[in-house]
Amino acid sequence: MKPTVHDIAKIAGVSLATVDRVLNGRPGVRSVTRGKVEEAIASLGYVRDLAAANLAKSRTYxxxxxxxxxxxxxxxxxTEEVRGAVARSSFERTDIRIVDVPPFDPxxxxxxxxxxxxxxxxGVAFVAIDAPxxxxxxxxxRQAGIPMVTLVSDLPDSSRDHYAGIDNIAAGRTAGSLMGRFLNGPSLGERGATVAVLxxxxxxxxxxxxxxxxxxxIAQAYPNVRILPVLEGRDDPVLAETMIAEALRRNADIAGIYSLGAGNRGLIRALQAAxxxxxxxxxxxxxxxxTRAALADGTIDAVLNQDAGHEVRSAIRVLKAKADGLPVLAAQERxxxxxxxxxxxx
Amino acid sequence: MKPTVHDIAKIAGVSLATVDRVLNGRPGVRSVTRGKVEEAIASLGYVRDLAAANLAKSRTYxxxxxxxxxxxxxxxxxTEEVRGAVARSSFERTDIRIVDVPPFDPxxxxxxxxxxxxxxxxGVAFVAIDAPxxxxxxxxxRQAGIPMVTLVSDLPDSSRDHYAGIDNIAAGRTAGSLMGRFLNGPSLGERGATVAVLxxxxxxxxxxxxxxxxxxxIAQAYPNVRILPVLEGRDDPVLAETMIAEALRRNADIAGIYSLGAGNRGLIRALQAAxxxxxxxxxxxxxxxxTRAALADGTIDAVLNQDAGHEVRSAIRVLKAKADGLPVLAAQERxxxxxxxxxxxx
DNA sequence: CAAATTTTGATTTACGTACCTCAGAATTTC
DNA sequence: GAAATTCTGAGGTACGTAAATCAAAATTTG
Known part of the structure; x- marks a missing residue:
C-alpha cells in the first residue's frame, strides 16, 4: 500500500498534526522533531496524493x-484551442481566463x-513580444511567484518558467534544408537558383x-542558392499578394519561395494567378x-507546422506542475x- | 460552484442514497424516481468529480x-518508456505490469x-501481430469488457478500442515523396534512378x-524511379549489412535506399564501408x-520517427478514458x- | 387486508489530505 | 522556581464521492 500521512505519524512517533505542519511548512515544530518526520517521509518514500490534497483544498488552478x-x-x-481547454476546465480543475490584447503591441x-x-x-501563459x-x-x-509560460513566441533569457512552442531556428534550418534538397541544390551547378522569402x-x-x-x-550547404531581400508582408493577405506577384514579375527566375510568417492566403492567390x-x-x-488545400493541389510543396492544440495543452500541464512545484516531463513537453x-x- | 451529488438530491427531492443508486446504476430505484434524478442531473449539468470518486474507491487502474x-x-x-510509466504509477493511480513475449510469435x-x-x-496494451x-x-x-489498445503495430478490423501508433501507409508515402523529391525525380529524364528497399x-x-x-x-509521381526487389533483413544487423553490401556491389547505380524496418546498424556499416x-x-x-549519428554525419539523409514515449503515454491516457467510459481527445492522441x-x- | 416485496430515506464510514482549535507538555526566560 | 513562551498531541470538520446498513414507506402479491 502507498504510505499515507498516518503512516508517517506512526513511524516518526508524532501526531498527525505535526506531520501536517512539516509537510505544509507551517511553523511550530522543533527542528529535532521536524528531522524525525522528514526521516520517516524519506524512509517510507511518501508522496503526497495530489488528487486528495486538491480535493481537500477544493483547489482549482x-x-x-x-x-x-x-x-x-x-x-x-x-484561441480556439484555449477555448477548448476552458470547456474542459471543470474536469481538469482549472479556471482559465482568456485576455485579448492588440497584436504587436508591447x-x-x-x-x-x-x-x-x-x-x-x-499561472499565466502569454504570447511574448520580445521587448525590454x-x-x-x-x-x-516572477517576484510575485506566479508561474509563467510563453506560448508560440518566446522571451529568452527572461524569468519565464517554460516556453511552449517550437524551436524557430531549427524550423528555419529545416526549411532551408528542404528547399536546398528539393531544388536539387548540390547539382545546380554554376547557374544556381534564386529564392524569395516572405x-x-x-x-x-x-x-x-x-x-x-x-x-x-542555405549559406553553408547550398552556396549556389541566392536569397532575395526579405519581403515583409505584415501577415496581410493583400499586401503579401501584391508583393509576391511583383517579385515573380521582376524575377522570372525565382525557383523557390519560403513563406515564414502567417497569412499565406495572399501568397497562394498570387501563385495561382502567376x-x-x-x-x-x-x-x-x-x-x-x-495551406492544406494548396498542399493538396500542389501549389505548396511543404508546410512546417506547430500544433496549437499541443502547445495549449502542454502550457496547461506545465503551469499545473509549476504551481505544484513538480518537475515537468521534458520529453513530453517538447x-x-x-x-x-x-x-x-x- | 460546481454541482455535487448533494445538489442533485436537493433538486430532485430525493435522498443522497437514491442519487448514488442512479449514478452508479445500482438497482432499487423506480423508473419514475430515476427519471426525476436524471432530470436534475441534466438540468444542473452535473459531472462526477473523477478525482473524488477515485479517492473514495481508492481506485488504481x-x-x-x-x-x-x-x-x-x-x-x-x-520498453524503457513503459518502465518510465511504471515509475510514475504511484502519481498516476496506475498499476502497470509488463509482460514480455517472444517476438513474431502469434x-x-x-x-x-x-x-x-x-x-x-x-486495460491492456499490446504490440499486435496481424493473425486470425x-x-x-x-x-x-472485448467480450469480457477489457479495454484494449494496440501499440505501434495495429490489428485493424478487430475489437481493439484504439491504436496508439503511426499511420504506416502515410509514413511509406512520405518516404516515397521525400525520395522522389530528393532524387530530383521530375527532372531525372530518360535515365531514371534505381532505389533499393530494405x-x-x-x-x-x-x-x-x-x-x-x-x-x-513512386509509381504515381516518380515513374522513372525503379524499385529493386525488397531485401528482407529480418531486422538483423549482420544480415542487413551483407545484403546491402551485396546489393551495392551488384547495382552500381543505386541512387537511393529506403530502410523501412528496424536494425539500421547493419545498413549504416555497409554504407560506411562502401x-x-x-x-x-x-x-x-x-x-x-x-541513426541519429548517421543523420548527423550525412550517411543517412532523412529519418522518419515515431515517438515511443508519446505512444506509451497516449496508450495509458486512452486506457484510462476507456476504463472510465470517457471520450478520448482524438487530436491529442494522434x-x-x-x-x-x-x-x-x- | 395482511404479508411479502420493493423502493426510498437517513445516517454512517471511508478515501487521503488540509486546516482549525484547544489543551497539555516541554522548553526557555527571568 | 514560577511565568512566559514555544511545541506538540488529540480531535474535529471539510472536500466530493462510494458504499454500506437499517428502518420506514410505498407498492405489489396472495
Whole structure:
C-alpha cells in the first residue's frame, strides 16, 4: 500500500498534526522533531496524493492566457484551442481566463501582465513580444511567484518558467534544408537558383529566427542558392499578394519561395494567378485550411507546422506542475516541428 | 460552484442514497424516481468529480502491457518508456505490469492475452501481430469488457478500442515523396534512378504498409524511379549489412535506399564501408543512437520517427478514458510521423 | 387486508489530505 | 522556581464521492 500521512505519524512517533505542519511548512515544530518526520517521509518514500490534497483544498488552478487578437488562421486556431481547454476546465480543475490584447503591441501586453499581477492567478501563459519592458513585467510576475509560460513566441533569457512552442531556428534550418534538397541544390551547378522569402515582420522574434536558420543552412550547404531581400508582408493577405506577384514579375527566375510568417492566403492567390514557365517550389508555415488545400493541389510543396492544440495543452500541464512545484516531463513537453507533404496530411 | 451529488438530491427531492443508486446504476430505484434524478442531473449539468470518486474507491487502474522481447533499439526504447510509466504509477493511480513475449510469435501473444483475460485488468496494451488467432483472442477480451489498445503495430478490423501508433501507409508515402523529391525525380529524364528497399519482414504488417505507401507514391509521381526487389533483413544487423553490401556491389547505380524496418546498424556499416562514386540517398525509420549519428554525419539523409514515449503515454491516457467510459481527445492522441533531417534533430 | 416485496430515506464510514482549535507538555526566560 | 513562551498531541470538520446498513414507506402479491 502507498504510505499515507498516518503512516508517517506512526513511524516518526508524532501526531498527525505535526506531520501536517512539516509537510505544509507551517511553523511550530522543533527542528529535532521536524528531522524525525522528514526521516520517516524519506524512509517510507511518501508522496503526497495530489488528487486528495486538491480535493481537500477544493483547489482549482486559475490560469490566465493572454492572446493577441490577431485575425490570421493560426492565432484564431490557437484561441480556439484555449477555448477548448476552458470547456474542459471543470474536469481538469482549472479556471482559465482568456485576455485579448492588440497584436504587436508591447505596451498593451505589459498592461495585461500588470493586470494579471494584481489578480494573482496560479499561472499565466502569454504570447511574448520580445521587448525590454515585457521582460521587466515578466520579472515582476516572477517576484510575485506566479508561474509563467510563453506560448508560440518566446522571451529568452527572461524569468519565464517554460516556453511552449517550437524551436524557430531549427524550423528555419529545416526549411532551408528542404528547399536546398528539393531544388536539387548540390547539382545546380554554376547557374544556381534564386529564392524569395516572405515574412510578416522582422520585428517579430519568431520570424527573425526562422530567417536566421534558413539563411544559415542555405549559406553553408547550398552556396549556389541566392536569397532575395526579405519581403515583409505584415501577415496581410493583400499586401503579401501584391508583393509576391511583383517579385515573380521582376524575377522570372525565382525557383523557390519560403513563406515564414502567417497569412499565406495572399501568397497562394498570387501563385495561382502567376503563369510562369514552371511554378516555384514553395515552403510555408502553419497548416491551415488554405495551406492544406494548396498542399493538396500542389501549389505548396511543404508546410512546417506547430500544433496549437499541443502547445495549449502542454502550457496547461506545465503551469499545473509549476504551481505544484513538480518537475515537468521534458520529453513530453517538447513541441515538435511537423513537416507536412501532400502525402502525410492528417 | 460546481454541482455535487448533494445538489442533485436537493433538486430532485430525493435522498443522497437514491442519487448514488442512479449514478452508479445500482438497482432499487423506480423508473419514475430515476427519471426525476436524471432530470436534475441534466438540468444542473452535473459531472462526477473523477478525482473524488477515485479517492473514495481508492481506485488504481491496473494495466498490462504486452511487449515483444525484441532486441532492436526501438523496442528497447519502447520498453524503457513503459518502465518510465511504471515509475510514475504511484502519481498516476496506475498499476502497470509488463509482460514480455517472444517476438513474431502469434501463439505466444495469444497465450499472453489469455493470461490477461484471467487476470481481468482495467486495460491492456499490446504490440499486435496481424493473425486470425490474435484477432479471436482480442474478441474474447472485448467480450469480457477489457479495454484494449494496440501499440505501434495495429490489428485493424478487430475489437481493439484504439491504436496508439503511426499511420504506416502515410509514413511509406512520405518516404516515397521525400525520395522522389530528393532524387530530383521530375527532372531525372530518360535515365531514371534505381532505389533499393530494405525491410525486416514482409510478414509484419507495418513493413508491408510502409512498402505499399512508398511504392504507390513512386509509381504515381516518380515513374522513372525503379524499385529493386525488397531485401528482407529480418531486422538483423549482420544480415542487413551483407545484403546491402551485396546489393551495392551488384547495382552500381543505386541512387537511393529506403530502410523501412528496424536494425539500421547493419545498413549504416555497409554504407560506411562502401566507396562508390557517389553515396546513395538514404531514408530510414526510427531515430536511435545509430541513426541519429548517421543523420548527423550525412550517411543517412532523412529519418522518419515515431515517438515511443508519446505512444506509451497516449496508450495509458486512452486506457484510462476507456476504463472510465470517457471520450478520448482524438487530436491529442494522434501519433504523428516525425521527419528528421540533420537540421531539426532534437 | 395482511404479508411479502420493493423502493426510498437517513445516517454512517471511508478515501487521503488540509486546516482549525484547544489543551497539555516541554522548553526557555527571568 | 514560577511565568512566559514555544511545541506538540488529540480531535474535529471539510472536500466530493462510494458504499454500506437499517428502518420506514410505498407498492405489489396472495
Amino acid at each position: 486559475s490560469f490566465v492566457f493572454i492572446l493577441p487578437a490577431n485575425d490570421n488562421s493560426f492565432m484564431i486556431g490557437l 505596451d498593451a501586453l505589459v498592461a495585461a501582465l500588470e493586470a494579471v499581477l494584481a489578480e494573482k492567478p496560479a 519592458e515585457v521582460r521587466a513585467a515578466a520579472e515582476r510576475l 515574412a510578416g515582420s522582422m520585428l517579430v522574434r519568431d520570424h527573425r529566427e526562422r530567417l536566421e536558420g534558413f539563411s544559415t543552412v 503563369h510562369g514557365p514552371s511554378r516555384p517550389l514553395v515552403i510555408a508555415h502553419e497548416l491551415t485550411a488554405s 513541441i515538435r516541428i511537423d513537416i507536412f507533404l501532400k502525402d502525410n496530411l492528417p | 491496473s494495466f498490462v502491457f504486452i511487449l515483444p522481447a525484441n532486441d532492436n533499439s526501438f523496442m528497447i526504447g519502447l 501463439d505466444a501473444l495469444v497465450a499472453a492475452l489469455e493470461a490477461v483475460l484471467a487476470e481481468k485488468p482495467a 488467432e490474435v484477432r479471436a483472442a482480442a474478441e474474447r477480451l 525491410a525486416g519482414s514482409m510478414l509484419v504488417r507495418d513493413h508491408r504498409e510502409r512498402l505499399e505507401g512508398f511504392s504507390t507514391v 566507396h562508390g562514386p557517389s553515396r546513395p540517398l538514404v531514408i530510414a525509420h526510427e531515430l536511435t543512437a545509430s 501519433i504523428r510521423i516525425d521527419i528528421f533531417l540533420k537540421d531539426n534533430l532534437p
